[in-house]
Amino acid sequence: MTTPFNLKWGILATGGISHKFTKDILAPPSARNVADVSHTLVAVASSSSIDKAHAFIKDVEPELKTAQFQTGPVKPYGSYADLLKDKEVQIVYIGSPHSDHYLTALAALKAGKHVLCEKAFTLNAAQTEHLCKFAKSQKLFLMEAQWTRFFPNILQLQSLINSPNAPFGHIYRAFADFSIHVPANAQHRLYDPKQGGGALLDLGVYPILWMFILFYRHPDNALTPPTVTASVVNTPVTGVDEQDIVVLKWDKLGMQTTCSTSLVGRTEGSALIVYGEKGNILVPPPLSRPSSYTVHMHGEKPVKHELDIPGQGMHWEADFSARSIAKGELENAIMPHEESVQIMKVMDEVRKIGGVHYGELEDVVA
Amino acid sequence: MTTPFNLKWGILATGGISHKFTKDILAPPSARNVADVSHTLVAVASSSSIDKAHAFIKDVEPELKTAQFQTGPVKPYGSYADLLKDKEVQIVYIGSPHSDHYLTALAALKAGKHVLCEKAFTLNAAQTEHLCKFAKSQKLFLMEAQWTRFFPNILQLQSLINSPNAPFGHIYRAFADFSIHVPANAQHRLYDPKQGGGALLDLGVYPILWMFILFYRHPDNALTPPTVTASVVNTPVTGVDEQDIVVLKWDKLGMQTTCSTSLVGRTEGSALIVYGEKGNILVPPPLSRPSSYTVHMHGEKPVKHELDIPGQGMHWEADFSARSIAKGELENAIMPHEESVQIMKVMDEVRKIGGVHYGELEDVVA
Structure with a gap:
């Protein structure tokens, strides 16, 4: 050795x-x-x-x-x-x-x-x-x-979806959610714009990164960034986003993915569902630490793939x-760097729609 | 009598x-x-x-x-x-x-x-x-x-949600889906723009009308139309929308509702979930003919309300x-008329985003 x-x-x-x-x-x-x-x-x-x-x-x-x-x-x-x-x-x-x-x-x-x-x-x-x-x-x-992204089961799932032999048929949509109830409090980091507060950077980034994991590098997508539409609810407490629904449209794949996040709610049921013509993939919450995924081909018994995570993972x-x-x-x-940039660009666009600004620290580039 | x-x-x-x-x-x-x-x-x-x-x-x-x-x-x-x-x-x-x-x-x-x-x-x-x-x-x-809209259980649900004593706490979001797999075929009514084809008018109207049923007349909404964002996938066959994700934001209620529809997919799991801080409402598919709804207050046993529907309903x-x-x-x-107009306005906006036009019959007004 x-x-x-x-x-x-x-x-x-x-x-x-x-x-x-x-x-x-x-x-x-x-x-x-x-x-x-x-x-x-x-x-x-x-x-x-x-x-x-x-x-x-x-x-x-x-x-x-x-x-x-x-x-x-x-x-x-x-x-x-x-x-x-x-x-x-x-x-x-x-x-x-x-x-x-x-x-x-x-x-x-x-x-x-x-x-x-x-x-x-x-x-x-x-x-x-x-x-x-x-x-x-x-x-x-x-x-x-x-x-x-580095979880062994995620790497497996990513390669399954990106394989030309993926069994799901045309994947036509996916929904992902990461929501945790955090009582509104202007002093809390997650409600403070100056600390990059709001649901998006802390929680919303997970559903977005999942969609990138699964679809950005799909051979048919050829690294094409998605089209972004978004709806933002600003908290009355400090104005940061307390809830976002972000729809990413992957034109080359002819599909849409919905990413939702909330500081008011909590994820219910599956945290991620990928809908294919022949079957679905389901991931339980929390999306940050996926301890299993289930492949459910239509008409067949669901197959659960579990992962033993030592520590936090x-x-x-x-x-x-x-x-x-x-x-x-x-x-x-x-x-890779390019993907971090693309994900940040998605979040820039969501914030532009929601009118969320983190103050002067955001303007520092050099 | x-x-x-x-x-x-x-x-x-x-x-x-x-x-x-x-x-x-x-x-x-x-x-x-x-x-x-x-x-x-x-x-x-x-x-x-x-x-x-x-x-x-x-x-x-x-x-x-x-x-x-x-x-x-x-x-x-x-x-x-x-x-x-x-x-x-x-x-x-x-x-x-x-x-x-x-x-x-x-x-x-x-x-x-x-x-x-x-x-x-x-x-x-x-x-x-x-x-x-x-x-x-x-x-x-x-x-x-x-x-x-006229189903007794829907009228019950509508009055429950619109009641000042509704037990759900702040309702922060809702998801509704109506999707049926209709194989792509340029001759089929649902793929023919001249017949008002596409997912939206036939299927997508249900999730949208559900959101209007539940929230448009909510006392705090005061008949304020929602803000619409949408993402549309056009079918390569005829250009009509084969899939839509429509997010309606109800500013006065501080909440968002997602309406999805597809001619490629099919609804999986619940067709509607209303997320309240203290509990959820779940409706099984199809949204057009809701034979039950389940109220699931957090930490309590879900209560299913079933409806015996004679005929189609x-x-x-x-x-x-x-x-x-x-x-x-x-x-x-x-x-009422006003609500039909508002729902049609939502669909006009979705189609504008998706570039879907039904041809000359659409221009007839008089």
Whole structure:
């Protein structure tokens, strides 16, 4: 057995999503049958206080103790800038609010670090485009952390739908929903425009990315971006979108996909239904973490494909990041830059229709 | 017991829908607990041949024999004009293709007949508006045959949703679908633009009318028409819409409703789901003939309300037509002119987006 390629991580921001990601990369890769790559946690930074970084490290102590590839203690930092100076850090994971992603990713790239940045990637497509261009100019790996895309069952489903032998016949439509009830509160991140609040960037991005997973790279679509129509309900509290219905029309496929999201509601029944002439695919909620999908061919018994997800399931994107970096790739084929840009463009269009603006941070591009 | 008000019908067009309607009005009203109105079939006309009218009458012979209020034999006519001259006919039921509705209804009104005309009412809103205005000027009853609206369970559901004590909390969205697979065929009525073909007027009208049933007259909506966004897939065969997704946004209710329809697909699962903060309403397909609805309050056992539908269920609209005419009303409060116009306006907008035109018959208004 050859030694796995080991990737050394710095974690930027100490919120919930960073916790889940960190615990996932500290889990033994063998538990998910991975032997070619491994991960080491080098440092953690809070943007506001070193105490938060200390607390975060203390929180993940159990995972650190059992981690297979940990080479030493984790360094806490009280600012992102300090962590970015750490020569041992090869790649940073950015788990801060959306409004923070662009400038943080840019700083990390400027410091010579590879970057895996949470979805939604930035506040708009222009920022995403600039990040991607800059990363390439610096010969650094950059990827949007669309973790759901890297699930083994999703990759399977994607290749099934994109296969010329797909059994569903003409796929004529699909519906996807990601909705979670978050009581209206002007102080909450999800209701704050300055933090990229609203349903779209946080929840709505999932149904949209699912449609891209399934149809954007379909051989008949030939990477043609969908036509976007949207209907937006703005919250009376702060004006951000509390609910969106986005219809993506894929002209070359002769089909439509409906993406809905809500901060008022909650997903009921299937979170995704793909309607083919000969059968359907159903995915239960939540769309972010699909633990199964069911293929239901008309007149046949439904066949459920279940996936055992160790942890949260964010290690798979980390593994693929490591593989790309090991090979010297600047982007990963599963989540390439171009697709992040297209998804951000869809969201730009939805927001234009809904009149949602995130304030001055959105105008920063450079 | 007082004698019921009896309404004397002439049937225009001898297709499938006229058969169902005629059999329904010949059924004993007592079977649906109706005692105040009754119906008599006076005459049937085919626009092309008296033989078709003969055949139609022969087909409904069993129902004629058992009909409680039939006063004599039914007269066959080989043209609509001939039937319209029949002094015994008080009201005509128009069951011809959409493209025919406008001129046929206009001719009937000019002949002094009350009119019940199948949905979709006409090819566009301008035609509907003109019909309604003309009927009023002639002091004649006119109604679009949105038969689904008159089902007792729908009236119950409508009043439940419109009640200030509705148990669902804020209703934040609703999805409705009416899709039937009709193999593509340029000769088929549903694919022929000149006959008002496409999914919209025939099938798509149901999800749209359902949303109007539930929300247009909601006290907080105050008869405000919804904002329309739509995505249309045109069939390569003839260019009419083979699939539509129509999002209606009800600004005053802070909610969105999605209406989908397809000639490629078929409705799967519930045909309608109304999402409230505290519970949902589910209606099984087909939306045209809702035999039950289920109220599912979160955390409680779902409660199914079933309806025993005698026949097709088109007699209820006939009963309400009779009640209006008995009272001298020119329109019925359950399906008033204004709402037919608004629904046609929604469909005009969808077609504008989809670039669907039905040819020269659409331009006839006068």
